[in-house]
Amino acid sequence: MQKTAGAVVAAAGRGLRFGRGEALFKQLEPLGGTPVLLRAVAPFLSSSLISQVAVAVPPGHMELFALHLRPLDPSGERLLVVEGGASRGESVERAFRVLRKDLSFILVHDAARPLVRESLIERVLTRAFATGAAVPALRLSDTLKEEDADTGAVLRTLPREGLWLAQTPQAFKREILAEALAGPALKSATDEASLAEALSHPVSLVEGDGRNIKITHGEDLLTAAALLALKGPGEGGPPPLRPADALSPGSVSIGQGWDFHRFAPGRPLYLGCVPFAGETGLLGHSDADVLTHALIDALLGAAALGDIGSHFPDADPSYLGASGRRLLALAWEKCRGGFAIGHVDLTLFGERPRIAPKRELIRRTLCGILDIPLSRLNLKGKTTEGMGFLGRGEGLGAQAVALLHLRE
Numbered sequence: 001m002q003k004t005a006g007a008v009v010a011a012a013g014r015g016l017r018f019g020r021g022e023a024l025f026k027q028l029e030p031l032g033g034t035p036v037l038l039r040a041v042a043p044f045l046s047s048s049l050i051s052q053v054a055v056a057v058p059p060g061h062m063e064l065f066a067l068h069l070r071p072l073d074p075s076g077e078r079l080l081v082v083e084g085g086a087s088r089g090e091s092v093e094r095a096f097r098v099l100r101k102d103l104s105f106i107l108v109h110d111a112a113r114p115l116v117r118e119s120l121i122e123r124v125l126t127r128a129f130a131t132g133a134a135v136p137a138l139r140l141s142d143t144l145k146e147e148d149a150d151t152g153a154v155l156r157t158l159p160r161e162g163l164w165l166a167q168t169p170q171a172f173k174r175e176i177l178a179e180a181l182a183g184p185a186l187k188s189a190t191d192e193a194s195l196a197e198a199l200s201h202p203v204s205l206v207e208g209d210g211r212n213i214k215i216t217h218g219e220d221l222l223t224a225a226a227l228l229a230l231k232g233p234g235e236g237g238p239p240p241l242r243p244a245d246a247l248s249p250g251s252v253s254i255g256q257g258w259d260f261h262r263f264a265p266g267r268p269l270y271l272g273c274v275p276f277a278g279e280t281g282l283l284g285h286s287d288a289d290v291l292t293h294a295l296i297d298a299l300l301g302a303a304a305l306g307d308i309g310s311h312f313p314d315a316d317p318s319y320l321g322a323s324g325r326r327l328l329a330l331a332w333e334k335c336r337g338g339f340a341i342g343h344v345d346l347t348l349f350g351e352r353p354r355i356a357p358k359r360e361l362i363r364r365t366l367c368g369i370l371d372i373p374l375s376r377l378n379l380k381g382k383t384t385e386g387m388g389f390l391g392r393g394e395g396l397g398a399q400a401v402a403l404l405h406l407r408e
Contacts, residue, residue, distance in 0.1 A: 005125055006052045006103035007044040007169065011037055011111030012059070012084025012091040025058065026215055027111050028068060032228045033338050035068055036215055039114035044107070044169075045072055045079065047118050049125055054098050055111070056084035056091035064310050089186035089195075096181060105129065106177050108192045109169035112215045115227055120209045121169055127206045128171035135171075135193045136208035137164035166191060167208045176201050251406045252342060255301025257294040257308075262395035264288075271348065271355070271396075272362030272379070273325040273369065279353045282396060285314035289324030291348055291398045295366065296331040298344070298402035303335040328369050335404070341370060342403040344377045349397040350390050355381035 011027045027037040037055075044050045057065035066081045073079035080098050084091030092108055099106065105128055109116060120136055127134035140163040148155040170193050172180070180195035189195050193203045211227050213220060267281030270289040282288035296308045305311075311334070312319045312327055319327070344366075348355050355362070359379050367377050384391040 004051050004103050005049050005105040005107065005171075006054070006099040007050050007107040007109060008092050008095040008099070009037075009041050009044070009053060009055045009109050009111050010084070010088055010092050010095070011040070011065070012056045013088065013112075025061075026221075027065075028334060029215075029221060030336070030338060031114055031221060031224055035338075036114045036221075036224075037065070037068060037111050038072060040109065040111045040116060041069065041079070042072055043116050043118050043121060044109070047121050049122060050107075051103060052078050052080065052100055054080040054082055054095035056082055056095040059083050059085070061310070064306050067304055067306055087187040089181065089189050089192075092192065093181040093186065096177065104174050105171060106174055107169040107171045108177070110214060113168055113212055114215065115209075115211045115213060115224060116169065117209060117211070120212060124169055124171045124206050127204050128173065131202065131204040132173045133171065133176050133193065133196050133201055133203040134206050135191075135203055136167045136169070136206045136212070138167065138208045138210065139164055164205060165208075166193065167212050167214075172196060253302045253304070253339070253404045253406065255298045255303070255402045255404070257297025257299075257301060257400040257402075258397070259290045259293040259297065259308075260395060260397040261288045261290045263393070269353070270324055271353075271358075272346070273323070273328065273365045274358055274362050276353050276358070286312070286319055286322040286327065287324055290396050291346060291362070291400075292324030292328050292366070294398035294400040295344065295346060295402070296328055298400035299331055299335050299341075299404070302402045302404040303339055305334055325365075325369060328366070332370055339404040339406060341372050341376055342405050344370075344372075344403075345401045346377070346379045347399045348379075348381045349384060349399070350381075350395070351383050351386070351393050355379065 028035045031039055041053060041055060044053045055069060062081060062083050069079060069081055082095050082098055085094055096106060105125060107121065107125065124134050124136050140160045144158040144160050144163065146155045146158055170191060172192065176196055177192060179199055180192055183195055183199060185195060185198060196203055213224060213227065215221055215224060261282035261284050263280045264283035265280055269276040269279040269281040270287045272291045273289060282290060293308055300306055300308065311331060312322065363374055363377055363379055367374050389395060390397055
């Protein structure tokens, strides 16, 4: 009998142990030029055994993650994006709920495992078809020590025989997973197999994949990149992650950005990450660097990553007073894995201050943050000849255009 399967990818965590702070998501970190999340999802969409995939993403960031995932399934027929919950279990349950009801087996996978291969997906599913539930795992090879919590010393050495390190994807008959996700331990569970085990459902062990590592800390990304570069016997490398209608390597992408802020007496003025002593500052949640904000929007637009507000919302207290330098560095970090800057053109609109005296300092500062030569960034200032709110000296405006090249 033909079995139909679906997959849940848990991608709603903040990944604070990764070491990049709350402003960045490890799921969107570039790995070989492609975000970790896309590499974790693509093999499920490529598998002939998987009919539908639901991805649980961080609450409040649906638009950002949907933009990243869209190239994998432009039609939106097989790939669903849902808002995750406060815990891993809640996120998995929400994604499970939107999958088609006719899918008789469901896999659950961590987005932090971007090197999952179709062969492992099929191996785990095949065992689940026969037994009802299956988990990939690796035999423990290192010596296991138990720590004394009070002293930090070794309390005892534990036998490693019969011990395994669990991985994902974990596969379950639909009814088993539904019962497991309805249990009282959902919020504290670290994987779905433990929930099924607690309900006395037998879970079969399947030989895992040593390459299927989990990205937890920053250095894990370096390990994953090294593994990605290796090809085993008969392998053709990672699956293609771009559909035929997506950009191909070397293609160009253009984004534009606009920003306006009114003057706010008593605040310092920053333009292009450079202070203008003695000038009236601008009103904003951050430092209101209108020139840098327009540049950020242009870069995000060219990379199809939304806008500055979706990444650095003014409702988030962590960005209160944030410098343009910090926001630009964070924004470019989100883009640079897949793109290189071809050229940037910036224009400041307003009657004052004059931009010419600090033009070269601004150019050098911005090029330093973006790690590009001066020849790739132009800056000019324009007045409105006294017309409109800019002409009346009520504030400043800026426009930016960015040309990005898709990395080879």
